[in-house]
Amino acid sequence: MIPAEFEYVAPTSVEEAVRALTEAGEDAKVLAGGQSLIPVLRMRLAAPNVVVDLSNLSELTGVRDDGDSLLIGAMTTHYEVQRDHLVHDHARLLALATDEVADPQVRHRGTFGGALAHADPAGDLPAPALAMDATMIIVGPGGRREVPAAEFFVDYFTTVLEPNDVLVDIRVPKLTGWSAHYEKFNRVAQAWSIVAVAAAVRVSDGTIAEARVALTNMGPTPVRAHGVEEALVGQPATAESINAAAARAAEGTNPTTDGNADAEFRSHLARVLTGRAITAAVGA
Amino acid sequence: MRITVNVDGVGYTDDVEPRTLLVHYLRERLGKTGTVVGCDTSNCGACTVHLDGHSVKSCSVFAVQADRHEVTTIEGLARDGKLHPVQRAFHENHALQCGFCTPGMIMQSLDLIADHPDPDEETVRKGLEGNLCRCTGYQNIVKAVRDAAHHMRPGAGPEAEQVTEETRSPSHAGGGE
Amino acid sequence: MTATVEPEIGKARLRKEDARLITGDTRWTDNIQMAGMLHMAVLRSPMAHARITSVDVTAAAAMPGVLLVLTGEDVAEEQGSLPCAWPITEDMLAPPAPSLAVGEVNFAGEGVAVVIARSDYEAHDALAAIDVEYDELPVVLDMKAALADGADLVHPDLGTNKSATWVFDSAEAGTGSDVDQAIADAEVTVTRTFRQQRLIPAFMEPRSVVVDPGGGSITMWSATQVPHILRWMLAAVLGIPEHKVRVIAPDVGGGFGGKLQVTPEEVLTLLVARRLGKPVKWTESRTESMLSAHHGRDQVQELTITARRDGTVTGLKVDLLADMGAYLRLVTPGVPILGAFMFNAIYKFPAYRFTCVNVFTNKVPTDAYRGAGRPEATFAIERMMDELAAELGVEPMELRRKNWIKHEEFPFTTVCGLTYDSGNYEAATDRAMELFGYEELRREQARRRESGDPVQLGIGISTFTEMCGLAPSRVLGSLRYGAGGWEHAAIRMLPTGKVELITGTSPHGQGHETAWSQIVADRLGVPFEDVEVLHGDTQSSHKGMDSYGSRSLAVGGTAIVLAADKVLAKARTLAAHLMECSESDVDFSNGQFSVRGTGTSTALTDVVLAAHVAHNLPDGMEPGMDAESTFDPTNFSFPHGTHLCATEVDTETGAVKIHSYVCVDDIGEVVNPLIVEGQVHGGLAQGIAQALFEEAVHDESGTLTTATLADYLVPTAADLPHFTTDRTVTPADSNPLGVKGVGEAGTIASTPAVVNAIIDAVRHLGVTDVEMPCTPMRVWKAVHEGKERGVPTTPVAAGGLGSIDAQGGAE
Missing domain, CATH: 3.30.390.50 (CO dehydrogenase flavoprotein, C-terminal domain)
Structure with missing residues (x-):
């Protein structure tokens, strides 16, 4: 199976990504790890005109200690989450759920933010995010905003993300010692x-x-x-x-x-x- | 789009359509037909290669995403005509029949051993959950992976074939993991 | 005497095939690249049953890189009808089977148009631009409904959905008594209905075809199990002179019966390559494979078993409905008939009747899938033996012991008239029970029952036999099969002493290159490494019946033995001539001819060279030392075995876990134990998958909802247990190697072992059946609601690609 043609954009900043998405309108798709999107494109269940690849946005990867919370970059791969000691110590539930996501190859490419934005009701990461009262940090044309997990997921494969929004970070309150x-x-x-x-x-x-x-x-x-x-x-x-x-x-x-x-x-x-x-x- | 990719130690620069899947680029453009396509949904794992030292399904990566990265395929494992220990273990344990899943299975086994240098049976089975085999019932594959891990322990053989953190770096991709 | 060399036969040789497969140096059909090669893509019907009212290809034909777009109408004159080689009855109804639908589609996935373009990408882009309009017709899916009066018809021209009715009655055949009388006289009668769900062979290598029409003849590479049959059928269907067609099966990535076919795409690739005068390649996607390659199983089985109170079985009546799908492919109608002689299995039934009704539905055709007819039979009888044991309140193994053919009773002619040449069910069973720890597991089961453990333990038995080594040509003829069952081998002795073996079998994972080399090395005393096996190319191997039905070793291997014997016979004559002695004084061992009672000897390789240079041959002897042989067996072979499965059933969730699995198979003599064990493992995996995981599901409109490997659940390493395997050896009498065949044993035996184990775990909770696959929901419902027939399957699972709509987001 072969995806339909699309224009490929690989911005180097979040602002550039939002601009590219805004220009492309409804016909754009954000490519994070691609582990759900690429099969969907191959099956031609979706045929966007523009694909905006976030993989050059290195500022969106990694786990930071932010006091009472962890800040997990949306482009942090499942593999990185699994092996991160901060996640291990303060967000054990997330580490355990991430172990159960798909398979090792997919975990090398797939990202935490991508899985949340994909919002598959059968996906393994939305529920832990909800349980841990995570907050989604989103950048759109109007700037930066924060949406709690309880409000982020709207319906099957649907979140509050607008077509030109980029999920940049996930704030996960620490549950140290839980x-x-x-x-x-x-x-x-x-x-x-x-x-x-x-x-x-x-x-x-x-x-x-x-x-x-x-x-x-x-x-x-x-x-x-x-x-x-x-x-x-x-x-x-x-x-x-x-x-x-x-x-x-x-x-x-x-x-x-x-x-x-x-x-x-x-x-x-x-x-x-x-x-x-x-x-x-x-x-x- | 113009991309530059290092595949099995050789640099290539090519113009590709953005929609070109990495596996199609490897097979059709570079003639790396050792890597195969078994499904559309990234379930079968037959197309598994290493991207910067980590296993990925090359049907779920665009060639443009491999730009400026290193790819190792099944064809880059044997060195100087000598089989990699994982290849050898698959042969010696009869871990393949039709052989179609084998390249992906071997590439994922390498990754597994890099993360788990002495895996028990359950670790191997779980570590291969992204790779389907229809012939072997997996029993001999599990055996082969454990056997290979045994031969790749530090001190067990040539240094290039041992598992260390450094061998995960791209420049060593293939040779040591 | 020279030192005795370890015999090649029986040695765990590592495989010759592996060198290319573990390094990626493979020759899959899809790897083939040729200058000017074009790519074909197939547009498939999304409708299960519809009239095609219009097909507009204008836009597609104008797209970049597109050379040709063809519809069914465009090829109607030349495409012929795909072959069915097994008209099981004289009055069997068979609709025309076009490669590309003309006017009407009869299953979702049927080809409607093809695009030929410079690249695969361009061909697929053009598919999207073809505009087809359909007029929906009523969809026929359920077999019982299909046979009802006034049912909607798949093929209205046939006037019925019934293709054929096939009956075997032991009273009529004179091989046994009347089953109706047995039922009338029965002290105990048990009737059950089982469903053999539809399965998808799911070979790992998607099918691929390349046709090169250049040079005045046609060369086809295809990912097929049956290059010889394919060549014959292409000639027959398309009217191409057979000698102008060469078929090559290069490396083929699994088949399991799924590549035992003459496919629409093989015909179409040939037609378009011929029309354009260019090489053309078609490679399917996994989804295309699931939607359009033939499926397997799909039967409803109603069985009645009768017995005396003491447990002696007295009769067996089998009524099958077999789903053909929309068309009859190569052996579609015959698959259930291959099971007809196996329901009686290893038991001494005096009376038997088998009735099979073949039914058309709007689904992809069914055809061979690992075991083909025999797994269905084995499942049904082994389930019935457990049900009868429960009815009688006896231990299920004891019931089997009471009724099976004792080892001293062989050869034994069954109620079907088959003569089982050899077997020892007691030996295999005793060994299996010992390895399994049968008694201790029974005690553990009792403990868990007593304590009300939420995780119950069950023990499943399958004491099976199968008919393999397909097949005596005369028997196939009597069953109206269109071809013979012999196999061919040729040996070329090269002047340097190396050997080329040409076989008519067509391996696709079975390791024939290794095992056949062992046979040749063993017979001729040449080194294993000096034998090259040539196969899968009708130009080098002109004669063969290919690989399926666990036939390759028992039939093809025997042909090798016979050919080797011819080589030796001639070599002996020449050796005697060269050593100036009487032929009767010549001994042969380990590749050396020697004159008995003297120190004189000569190597086979020297004799071969002498034959090649022909300087000094006996009068009348032709130069060269080549030989060939064709072997037609006089009987089937009958592998058997005892499989024992212990399952843990979580009564709270319905989850089933295999706790332990032991099988002891008797496949006669063994050429390579490593390969044999691998075949058993793989067979077990597929049989267990039928019991627990796999099912081709259609929604009410006839759409296959399990058309990806995300939805059709092929088990991974993490889903299967470690298997304990062992063998007993009762040599077959029907061939000189004493071999029986092993390709299908694991699959045939394991499915009932698993399901019996599940039922055994929860029978005390009122469960007498769970429909396959035994999903957690079905098991849980059976336990908690007594819904013994399980629950209807409904399509569209959340998760997996089935649930991703066009808005599917990014990850």
Whole structure:
């Protein structure tokens, strides 16, 4: 399969990228790591006139310590995220979820920002970003703005990003000392999640002091399991309380039906996997 | 667009359409037909090559993105007519049948060993999850990768074939990982 | 005496083929570049059933680099009808099968037009500019609905969706008694319906064809398993003189039956190359392959098994519906018939009836896929034996032991009239149970049941046999197959002592270059390295029936033995002449002729040279030492084995994990144990994949929703277990090597072992079946809702390319 023709632009600054996107209008696509876009172009499911490649924007790569948060450049590859010690120490949930993204080759090219902007409901990174209250730092023609993850994801493959916006950084509040787990359920290793659960907890003296739980592929966007979080906080870190909390995992979700799972099964999986994710995190 | 790419130690400068996939550039323009295309969706991994020392699927990289970078293909592994330890291990462990997935499988195995110099079975299986083989059931591939890793440990053979951090740098791509 | 050399046969030789494959020095068809070569791309129908009301190619034809755009109408006169070589009954209905659709499309993916351009990129750009208008017709997908009165028809001209009905009845054939009587008299009757889902062979190398029409004849390179059949059929379909066509199968990247075909694209590439007078290449994308290359399986199987209370089986009735898809390809109708003689398997059924109805639907045609008919049969009978055991409340292995053919009963003529020459089911089973730790796993299973462990353990058994070594030509003739089943080999003894072996088999991953070299080296006493195997080119190997059906070694290998024997016979005569002794005094071993009781000897290589220079030959002897032979087997071979699978079923999620897998196969004598083990591993992977992962799914409009490897789940290394394999050896009586064939064993045996293990894990929870593939949802639903038939599949999975719309964003 062969992509349709397009004009290729590889800007050397974010401003230049925004300008190029603005000039191209609706017909442009941003190329980050390309691990979803290039197959889509090959299949001719999309045929943009202009492709704006961000790979020359070295300022968009890397993980920086920013006090209470990490600032992760949108063009940081999954491989870099996996191996970054700041992520390991302060955003363990993200590191664990990134381990589950696609396969090693894809992780060498694919980027954190690209995965978030792609907003595949079955993708593994939106839910951890949501769980960790990440903030998207976006540069558009009107300048720079920040959008919390809870507002960033709008629908299937749709975010608040305008066609001429560039996601430049992701601010991830540190969860230092928290334990975490990403529980992914799929049919073969390289398949997308049927359902997955991102969980991070802070346990203090045997009690769950804080909890963050978000779900992958339980609706058009990642879903924060607020009910589960509420039910966990203040409870002892025991199987009984975890399971009681996990029973609320499907609340407020809108799972789809497809060849792998119907809505009923997805809801069931959400409950089971949430229990397992929290249990694993607590035990971690 | 004009690009300059180093492939298997040779520099090439070419004009390419931006939409040209790296794998098509390698096969059609450079005659590097050792690297093959098995799918449209980056699932099969048959097209795996190294870009600056890291495995990538060359069907999901545009040739223009390889501009000023180094590419190593299966054809750049053997040195002076001597097989790379991973190639040798695939042969000695009967890790291939039709051989179509083999170039990609070998290139990914190299990458895996660079990250995991002494991988257990599970690490190998997970490290190859981006490469499909329809013939072998993977058992002998797993065996070959572990065998190769064994032969590539520091002190186990020629220095150029050992795994070290430096060998990940582009200038060593192919020879040592 | 010289020192005894280790026999070549049985040696774990490393493969000769590997040198080029591990270095990228390969000759895939798509690697071929020729001066002036053009590229063909095929526009495929998005509709499963429609009238083509117009095709406008004006814009496409005017695009840069485009030389030619052709529609079905443009080639209607010359394209002929794609061949079906197996009209299973006299009254079988077969529609014309155009390479490019004319007036009507009958499956989504059928070719509608082709573009020939300077480059592949330009050809694909032009495809997008072709404007086709369709008038939708009702889509026929479900076989039962297709056979109902008043059903919509795939081919209205045929007046029915039924292609043929094929029956074998042991009472009528005189090979057994009447199954209806057995059912009437039965103490125990179990009836089940199983679905063999549609599968996609998914060979790793996409198909590719290059045709060079230059030089007064046509040369075709194709990624095919069957260069000889292809050449014959191209001549037959297109009316090209056969001697003006040369077909070459260069390196071929897997087939599994999927490249046992004469494809529309082979015909079309030839037609356009001839028309333009230029070499033309067509290489498919993976999606094209999934959409248009033939699929496999796709049957609904209804079985009734009868038995006495003591467990003795008394009868078996099999009713199949087999989905042909929209057309009959090369052996489409015969695939289910290859299973007809295998449902009775290793058991002593006195009464048997098999009825198969072949049905047309608006889907891509089915045809051979690894095992072809026999996996379906083995699955059904092995599932039934477990169901019968459950019904009777007996241990499933004991039920099998009670009914299988005992080793002292061979040769045994079955209720189908086949004579199994040899086998030892007891030996293979005992070894497998020992390796498996059968009793300990049963205890572990009991522990988990007792404790209500959410992860239950199940043990699945498959004691299988298969008919291989396709096939005795006379039997094929009696089954109305259009060709023979013999195989050919020729040996060229070169003056320097090197040997060229020409084989009619056409390997595409099986390692024939290595194994055939071993056979030649073994018979002639020449070094393994001195043998070159020539194959896959009708110019060097003019005669052959190619590779499929685990036939290459049992049939083709035997032809090699016979040819080598002819070489030796002539060499012995010449050696006696040269050594001035009587031929009866000449011994041959390790490449040396010696005169018995003397110190005189001469090497085969010297004899070959003498034959070549021809200075001193016996009167009447022709110069040279070449020989050829064609072997037609008189019987099939019958590999067998015992496969044991333990699965862990997570009752909370329906996830299935293979805990351990043991197989002990008896494939007779072994030429190369390394290659044999590799074949078993790969076969297991494909059989397990049918049980757990793979399914070609169509939506209600007939669109294949699993048309990429993101959606059609071929397992990765991380999804498969480590296999424990072993062998017992009961030599075949039907060929001088004593070999049986191994290509399909793993695939045939493993699917029921896995599914039986899943059912066994949760049978106590009320589950008696889970439809394949046993997805987590199906298993979970079966456990928790008692929906034994599983759940209907619905298309369009989130994730994967299926879910990426045109707005798919960037990553």
